[in-house]
Amino acid sequence: xxxxxLLEVSHVKKRFPxxxxxxxxxxxxxxxxxxxxxxxxxxxxxxxxxxGCGKTTLARLIAGLExxxxxxxxxxxxxxxxxxxxxxxxxxxxxxQDPYASVDPRMDxxxxxxxxxxxxxxxxxxxxxxxxxxxxETMGFTEDSLSKYPHEFSGGQIQRICxxxxxxxxxxxxxxxxxxxxxxxxxxxxxxxxxxxxxxxxSLAYLVISHDMSVIHHISDxxxxxxxxxxxxxxxxxxxxxxxxxxxxxxxxxxxxxxxPAKKQKKAILSGEASRAAQEKPGCLFQDRCERACALCYxxxxxxxxxxxxxYVACHDVQTMARKDS
Amino acid sequence: xxxxVVVRTIRAxxxxxxxxxxxxxxxxxxxxxxxxxxxxxATKESYETVASSLHLDLPLWEQYMRTLSGLVRGDMGMSYxxxxxxxxxxxxxxxxxxxxxxxxxxxxxxxxILFGVVAAVKHDKLVDKAIRFxxxxxxxxxxxxxxxxxxxxxxxxxxWLPSGNIGSFRHYxxxxxxLSIGPIAxxxxxxxxAMLDTLSQEYIDVARMKGISESAVIIKHGLRNALFPVVxxxxxxxVTLVGGAFVVESVFSLPGIGTLxxxxxxxxxxxxxxxxxxxxIATFTFVNLLVDLSxxxxxxxxxxxxxxxx
Ligand SMILES: Nc1ncnc2c1ncn2[C@@H]1O[C@H](COP(=O)(O)OP(=O)(O)OP(=O)(O)O)[C@@H](O)[C@H]1O
Ligand SMILES: [Mg+2]
Numbered sequence: 001x002x003x004x005x006l007l008e009v010s011h012v013k014k015r016f017p018x019x020x021x022x023x024x025x026x027x028x029x030x031x032x033x034x035x036x037x038x039x040x041x042x043x044x045x046x047x048x049x050x051x052g053c054g055k056t057t058l059a060r061l062i063a064g065l066e067x068x069x070x071x072x073x074x075x076x077x078x079x080x081x082x083x084x085x086x087x088x089x090x091x092x093x094x095x096x097q098d099p100y101a102s103v104d105p106r107m108d109x110x111x112x113x114x115x116x117x118x119x120x121x122x123x124x125x126x127x128x129x130x131x132x133x134x135x136x137e138t139m140g141f142t143e144d145s146l147s148k149y150p151h152e153f154s155g156g157q158i159q160r161i162c163x164x165x166x167x168x169x170x171x172x173x174x175x176x177x178x179x180x181x182x183x184x185x186x187x188x189x190x191x192x193x194x195x196x197x198x199x200x201x202x203s204l205a206y207l208v209i210s211h212d213m214s215v216i217h218h219i220s221d222x223x224x225x226x227x228x229x230x231x232x233x234x235x236x237x238x239x240x241x242x243x244x245x246x247x248x249x250x251x252x253x254x255x256x257x258x259x260x261p262a263k264k265q266k267k268a269i270l271s272g273e274a275s276r277a278a279q280e281k282p283g284c285l286f287q288d289r290c291e292r293a294c295a296l297c298y299x300x301x302x303x304x305x306x307x308x309x310x311x312y313v314a315c316h317d318v319q320t321m322a323r324k325d326s
Numbered sequence: 327x328x329x330x331v332v333v334r335t336i337r338a339x340x341x342x343x344x345x346x347x348x349x350x351x352x353x354x355x356x357x358x359x360x361x362x363x364x365x366x367x368a369t370k371e372s373y374e375t376v377a378s379s380l381h382l383d384l385p386l387w388e389q390y391m392r393t394l395s396g397l398v399r400g401d402m403g404m405s406y407x408x409x410x411x412x413x414x415x416x417x418x419x420x421x422x423x424x425x426x427x428x429x430x431x432x433x434x435x436x437x438x439i440l441f442g443v444v445a446a447v448k449h450d451k452l453v454d455k456a457i458r459f460x461x462x463x464x465x466x467x468x469x470x471x472x473x474x475x476x477x478x479x480x481x482x483x484x485x486w487l488p489s490g491n492i493g494s495f496r497h498y499x500x501x502x503x504x505l506s507i508g509p510i511a512x513x514x515x516x517x518x519x520a521m522l523d524t525l526s527q528e529y530i531d532v533a534r535m536k537g538i539s540e541s542a543v544i545i546k547h548g549l550r551n552a553l554f555p556v557v558x559x560x561x562x563x564x565v566t567l568v569g570g571a572f573v574v575e576s577v578f579s580l581p582g583i584g585t586l587x588x589x590x591x592x593x594x595x596x597x598x599x600x601x602x603x604x605x606x607i608a609t610f611t612f613v614n615l616l617v618d619l620s621x622x623x624x625x626x627x628x629x630x631x632x633x634x635x636x
Contacts (some may be wrong), residue, residue, distance in 0.1 A: 065531050086537035093535055102528040104547050105627065116536040149626040169536070 004077050006205050007039040007062065007173060012071035014057050018276075029276045031057040033229035034071070041172070044199060044206040046220030046237075048213055048252060050274055054229040055209045059175045062207065063094050075173070090120050093166035097178035099158040103150045109161065110146040116169050131168055139164050139194075156187035160194065167198070175207045180215060192218050213256045217241070222310075225249045228274050228285045231304065235311035245313040247290050284316065292317045327622070334618060338611045342604070346397070349603045350390060350596075358382075359406050359594035380406060393600065402604075403597035405590075412601040415586065423571060423582030426501055430567060433502075434509040435560055439549075441510065442517020442556075446525060447544060457514060464511025469570045473504035473577040489578055501578045505570055509563055516559055520552035527551075554621060561617035565610050 014032040031054040039045050047055050060066040062073055064080045073080040075088060096102040103112055113132050117123040123131075136143070139160045150158060159179065166174055176195065180188040196219060199206060210216050216223055223240045225233040225248065233246040244250050251270045270289060278285045283298040290297065294316065302314040307322060360377050361368070368376075377383045381392060396403055402412050445457040480500060481489040487499055524530065525548050533547045534540070568584075575584030583602060590599040 060531070063531075063535060065534060089535060089537040094531070096528045096532075098528070102532050104529045104533070104551065106551060106625065108626075115533075115538075119537050151627045165532075 005038040006041045006043070006076065007207075008074040009038065009058075009062065010036045010072050010074075012036070012058075012061060012068045012073060014054070014061055014066065015069045029279055030054075030229045032061065032068075033279065035226075035229070035231055036071075037224060037231065037234065039173070039205055039207065042199075042203040042205055044208065044219060044221045046216035046223045047207065047209045047226055048211065048216045048223060049226035051211055053226045053274060055211075055226060056177055058226075059094065059177050059207065059209055062173075063092050063175055064089065086120055090116070090169040091172045092175065093169060093171040093173075094175040094177060095159070095162045095166055095179055098182050099155060099162045100150060102162055103158065103165075105150055108147050108149050109141075109153075112150075112161065113146075113165055113168055116165065120169060135164055135167055155183050156190065159183060159187075159191055163191075163194065163198070167202070170202070171204070173205045173207065175209070177209045178211070179208065181210065181212060188215070195219060213252050217256075225252065228276070228278060230285060230314070231312075232286065232315070233313045234304075235308070239308060239311045243308065243311065245307055245311070245318045246286075246315050247292055247317070248286055284314075286315075290317075296320075330622060331619060334615055338615045341611050342607050345607045346600070346604050347390070347394075349600060350393065351386075353591070353594070353596055353599055354386065354389075356591075357594050359596060362594050363406060393597075397604070402601045405598045406595045407593060408598075412598045415598060416583070416601060416605065419581060419583050419586045421582075422580050423575070423584060426498055426505065426575075426580070426582065427567065427571060429498070430502060430505050430509070431564060434506050434513060434563075434567075437506075438510045438513025439517050439553075439556065441514035443521055443544065443549060445514065445518040446521030446552075449522060454518075457518070461511040461515040461518075464507045465515065467507075469504050469508050470573045470577055472507055473500070473574050476500045476504055477577070497578075497580070501574050501580055504577075505567065505574050508570065509567060513556065513560065513563065517552065517556050520555050521548060524548050524552040554625060557617055558621060561614045564613055568606060568610070 012032055012035045013030055015028040015030045018027045018029055033054070035058060037045075047058065049055055057066065061068050062080065064082055064084050067082055075092065078084075078088065080088070080092070107115070110132075113136075114123075114125075114128045117128045117131060133143075136145075141157075141160075141164075145153075150161075153161065179195065180191050183191060192215065195206065195208075198204060206219065208216060208219050217237065220237055222236050223234065224231055225240075225246065227248050233240070233249045235243070240249065241253065244253055248270075255270070272289050274285075275288070278288065281287075281298075283296075283300060284290070284293070284302055287293045287297045296316045300316070302316045302319065304312045304314045305319055306312050307318065313319075360373055360380070360382060363376060364372060374383070381389060384392070393403070404410060405412050405415055408415060441457050441460075445454040448454045477489045477500065480487045488497055489500060525544070530543060530547055533543045538546070571582065572584035572588060574580075575582045576588055579585065583606075587599065587602040587606075589595075590602060
């Protein structure tokens with residue numbers, strides 16, 4: 001792994017104020033809390049975690065829509081921020097969970113697809129058509145859809161339009177924030193397969209965000225597990241499933257509906273829910289929900305340490321076991 | 327779309343007719359104009375002559391039919407007092423009201439929308455807080471209170487501006503300010519919340535990711551979507567504005583439609599009152615109709631009848 005990575009996120013934090021009535025003393029919590037990882041060109045990385053763990057905030061930071069409180073995000077070696085140039089802007093595109101909310105309801109399909117090209121390169125209609133038409137066809141739309149408005153399309157169609165729109169600028173990185181969770185199960189597979197196909201054709205890098213392990217499993221080469229704003233485990237897809245370390249990851253994998261119906265094992269089901277208050281206590285963020293929590297876990301925040309090449313985990317239990325073994 | 331236009335037009339006409347009829351019957355409950363014309367001590371004979379010359383001796387129902395058929399034919403009758411066609415009197419007084427209203431409507435919309443956009447873009451910053459304070463004050467204090475305060479300050483204390491009657495544009499300054507504060511406040515409040523809502527939509531982020539400049543994002547994708555609810559309310563705002571004009575015209579004794587209608591009501595000048603009400607209702611209704619239709623024409627979802635257009 002030499003050379004410049006596509007994306008390098010280092011020690012990024014984002015805090016938001018906690019609003020509490022009229023109290024003037026501001027208190028803060030960290031939606032993203034010291035996150036670091038890197039992505040190579042054409043790689044597909046999945047981020048998984050419960051609702052509210054900061055996945056969308058991280059995505060918005062990487063897309064330059066939000067400014068990090070601390071830390072740095074480098075894309076091709078240059079810093080990502082709200083006022084970055086158009087050239088950099090177009091290399092990072094994003095698709096959203098609710099495809100209808102991410103298209104301007106007053107624009108027809110042509111307007112939606114042509115605007116990025118006009119803004120980025122002042123393109124004339126005939127030039128824009130040369131780029132848009134072939135893409136339109138691969139996505140299964142005909143020319144007369146171009147004069148239709150968003151409400152005339154179905155959810156699956158709109159999501160394909162959003163993908164299409166992000167592709168007209170030929171980005172290097174496509175962030176997909178819950179790309180299929182608002183769609184019917186039958187259409188989910190169709191969209192995921194489309195994303196996979198596009199990736200191999202266009203050497204796109206994907207950062208796919210989901211709370212659904214089966215979606216992440218389907219599309220990612222490498223998986224990052226987030227809990228309350230922090231990364232708790234990261235590994236290749238194969239390692240993460242074959243050699244699961246963190247108790248939280250175990251619970252997420254166990255929650256996949258009939259992942260393997262043959263072994264109906266005792267499921268590690270999560271109890272309770274993630275609470276922001278954990279950020280104010282010392283020790284592991286997962287302490288209150290962990291069956292294996294020991295004294296150390298209430299005392300000290302665990303570091304991310306390797307258990308294998310490319311496989312990192314932040315768990316005292318795992319780390320003490322490893323130390324004993326060696 | 328055509329069906330929509332037809333249905334809405336018919337409904338607008340029905341509204342006008344209903345309000346007009348209501349005013350016809352209600353005004354006749356309030357007193358007898360003949361007594362007002364002749365005074366307390368009129369003889370029975372002179373009373374009857376005047377009553378029959380004004381057709382006030384006919385049964386109520388017949389009076390109604392006569393007036394209604396006059397309305398349909400475009401004959402609006404004569405004022406009881408001035409003995410002149412009501413339309414002439416109305417036109418004579420239209421100037422000051424129109425001058426004031428048109429400036430107020432244009433200026434309040436422009437200023438209100440500007441304030442709202444600035445407040446939303448500078449959300450939670452000092453400017454936003456200042457504008458929010460202004461909107462609270464502007465929305466809670468009625469315009470006649472402003473009028474009285476302004477007269478007190480600028481006419482009586484500082485003697486900078488005249489009050490009462492017309493002449494130069496300086497006569498319009500205070501009525502304009504007292505009429506505008508409320509609408510500016512409510513339009514900016516509405517624009518602000520509509521803009522905040524729109525700017526938090528994902529397609530705004532998408533627009534930014536396309537590389538569109540921030541001001542273009544705010545105007546093209548933000549304001550143009552936020553303006554829909556604002557336009558509807560603007561239509562309704564005109565109704566309150568004209569209502570406010572009655573009061574403000576009276577306070578500043580501006581000889582406009584407001585004072586004309588108030589006098590007509592006080593003196594039981596039924597044809598004149600009826601005419602003033604008719605013109606105003608017709609104007610409101612058609613302004614609202616136009617707003618609804620343009621709204622429908624602008625929004626593809628309504629145009630295609632996807633949303634219930636009741
Ligand atoms: N602009 C903001 N101001 C204040 N708090 C925010 C803001 N944006 C996000 N948050 C909070 O930060 C936390 C993380 O939010 P985020 O949307 O990143 O979570 P998520 O992992 O994407 O969740 P979900 O799966 O529900 O989409 C949440 O508690 C959310 O309420
Ligand atoms: Mg999210």
